[in-house]
Amino acid sequence: MRIPGRSAAVLAALVSTAALAALSGCTVRPADADGKHHLPVRIELPSSHAPTATRSAQSGGAAGSVGRAAPTPAVRPTGAAPRVLWSRGDSGTGVRELQARLRQAEWLFDGPTGTYDDLTERAVSGFQGKRGLPRTGELDTVTWQRLLGMTHRPGKWELYLMGGQPADPPDPRCLTGRVLCVSKTSRTLRWMVDGRTVETMSVRFGSQYTPTREGVFHVYWKSRHHVSTLYDSPMPYALFFSGGQAVHYSYDFAARGYAGGSHGCVNVRDEAAIAALFAQVRVGDKVVVHW
Secondary structure: OOOOHHHHHHHHHHHHHHHHHHHHOOEOOOOOOOOOOOOOOEOOOOOOOOOOOOOHHHHOOOOOOOOOOOOOOOOOOOOOOOOEEEOOOOEOHHHHHHHHHHHHOOOOOOOOOOEOOHHHHHHHHHHHHHOOOOOOOOEEHHHHHHHHHHOOOOOHHHHOOOOOOOOOOOOHHHOOOEEEEEEOOOOEEEEEEOOEEEEEEEEEOEOOOOOOOOEEEEOOEEEEEEEOOOOOOEEEEEEEEEOOEEEEEOHHHHHHHHHOOEOOOEEEOOHHHHHHHHHHOOOOOEEEEEO
8 A cells, every 4th residue: 555755754753753662661652533643741761770669658648659768867876876075094185174064063073184084984974874874984975065055165274273284485584593483374383493494383373462472582481391370371391482472382272273362472282293392492592473
């Protein structure tokens, strides 16, 4: 039978479309009642990912329906432990801040020392138990966030409440001879001989109403077991340099740190350090008190 030119062209187009459908998975709509053909209405290209089925309870459809899987939120796996930040034996500025914050929350009453010791471990464990957290004694991210929410950022002298702060550079007047170089800025005392620092220790000064005098002085009297006649308080290892003011050991400084103050003397809280200093210093040695 002879096929008109127009019919042959239509037939060729249909054959070509059918071939594309076979290759790509297209679905071809059959001819309408009027005999007209149309392009494919849906194309399903080959894919390596099979469709994901979800239960109707998840999608809200009828039981056994198939739809798009809901995205899974990125959460920590159930039972995964939070990351540990610090634990016993660690040291540094972070541990010092932890200890200062534990003091604010009244879980620690010593330090800060900057070293995660047994007292810090017990304080962390107590804090955790009080808040329903696992009592590991290790400072993890969850415990740290709870502690941050209950405390304020500690200032310098909260971090160094019991001493241990670094000393600032020595005053130029301290670079020659035998000198007790006392800095009010860093609250430290350097024992220096010919420009070399032999020992450094934390010190405390007088209050606003009884300030420690500043300037250049000399040790004029040493008194190992001195007791103040004015305040009736012990002043062991006293090295007098200006009237009744002396460098000496302070029981109060050892107990309370910078929470207190002296009556004008330069207090030392490390008894072993002041005992060694007392043995080395001679009458006539220079004392420089400066900012």
